[in-house]
Amino acid sequence: MKKINIALLGASGSIGQNTLEVLRFHKDRFNLIAVSVHRNIKKLEEIIQEFKPRYAVITSEVNYSKKDIKILRGIDGLKEVAALPDVDTVVVATAGTVGVFPTINALRSGKRVALANKETLVSFGGIVKKIESESSGEIIPVDSEHSAIFQLFTRFEREEIQDIVLTASGGAFRNLSREDMKRVTMEDALKHPTWSMGKKITVDSATLMNKGLEVIEAYWLFSMDLEHIKVVIHPQSIVHGMLTLKDGAIVAHLSIPDMKIPIQYALTYPERIESPVKNLDLTEIKKLEFYEPDYNRFPLLKLAYDVLKDGGTMPAVMNASNEIAVYAFLDGKIGFLDIERVVFQTVEKHKIIYNPSLHDLLEADKWAREYANHLIQEISKEKN
Ligand code: NDP
Ligand code: MG
Secondary structure, X not given: XXXXXXXXXXXXXXXXXXXXXXXHHOOOOEEEEEEEEOOOHHHHHHHHHHHOOOEEEEOOOOOOOOOOOEEEEHHHHHHHHHOOOOOOEEEEOOOOHHHHHHHHHHHHOOOEEEXXXXXXXHHHHHHHHHHHHHOOOEEEEOOHHHHHHHHHHOOOOHHHEEEEEEEEOOOOOOOOOHHHHOOOOHHHHOOOOOOOOOHHHHHHHHHOHHHHHHHHHHHHHHOOOHHHEEEEEOOOOOEEEXXXXXXXXXXXXXXXXXXXXXXXXXXXXXXXXXXXXXXXXXXXXXXXXXXXXXXXXXXXXXXXHHHHHHOOOHHHHHHHHHHHHHHHHHOOOOOHHHHHHHHHHHHHHOOOOOOXXXXXXXXXXXXXXXXXXXXXXXXXXXHO
16 A cells, blocks of 8 residues: 655644654554644654654744755745645644645645645635635545534535534633633633643634634535534534534534544545544443524624625634734733634724735735734733
């Protein structure tokens, strides 16, 4: 069997490390050809030692040199490894907007993109899907909900499917009142009830922005009308996605919450093989609960639907301002509820551009970051 050659972008992160566990478990199936990190040289050293990739990309300015491996830099480095002739699959697991560049290059070079990075579809969905349709490349989703839907979707005819249902754990503050949310700390927000993930996405789970971003991703991945993309709160995170079928039946995808399952499926699809994750025992879980999301307590989820309806540059603006606000919250500069305040005010201020080019989207992203930073400074002044 020919081994699958992998480029893993964002190798030092939470998805990156889970991907390495999958590769470690299936040494006979995969070769790691290239990796990227931003700042974490220690992790890079460990990866080079263990997997001996031929290329490493460093996207920050940190100093690093090493013999016997080609070191590339910045976005150009990400683009270059994404298009290497002997790479089959590019795992895009970097944080942030940069993910779009290697994704586009990989698709144009006919690769499979195992896509974890959310910004790529949330902000650039229209462009990226167009490039995918015009190329021999393909996107296979890594996010657990989209992987679940993808696995179900391919089993049915389009006319048989009525709704996509994405599940949300509800995050760290599922049962908190707005009043109590005013006082929560960063440590509180980082206590995710079911998943272990990077800090940014864990805060997004607490605001339900993460689910909002996933609604937008689902829209692009499955070309489904927005009113047929539903969200339910499911605190156990065992059911990852469901399809409601035309006859009223529901089919669901269940597993223990562990990203190694969807990551591995994106790498081996259409094949399904043994994974390093233990089987789900439903008699241990005992109960599965489902609730209607509360859009009043979690307005960012509603906003995601609204900005997608607005279209154009709006989703990119929402995403960028959210990213800035979440990092400001993680830096202790603003409170938890200030995240949504920054996002709503940035979205309100934005002058939408319809049918945007990649350049327009990048400009809107940049503007949103600047405006959000300005708002954060104002909020910090208010506080002191
Ligand atoms: P982490 O923060 O754990 O890791 C981010 C990775 O990207 C690290 O390798 C980091 O390098 C690198 N990175 C950080 N900043 C930059 C930058 N400016 N340019 C290039 N690379 C950068 O994030 P996660 O692994 O949690 O998430 C990665 C992506 O996958 C996100 O878009 C997230 O929304 C998505 N995702 C994550 C899930 C999860 O379970 N964690 C689930 C579904 C989607 P370094 O360590 O050197 O700083
Ligand atoms: Mg998810």
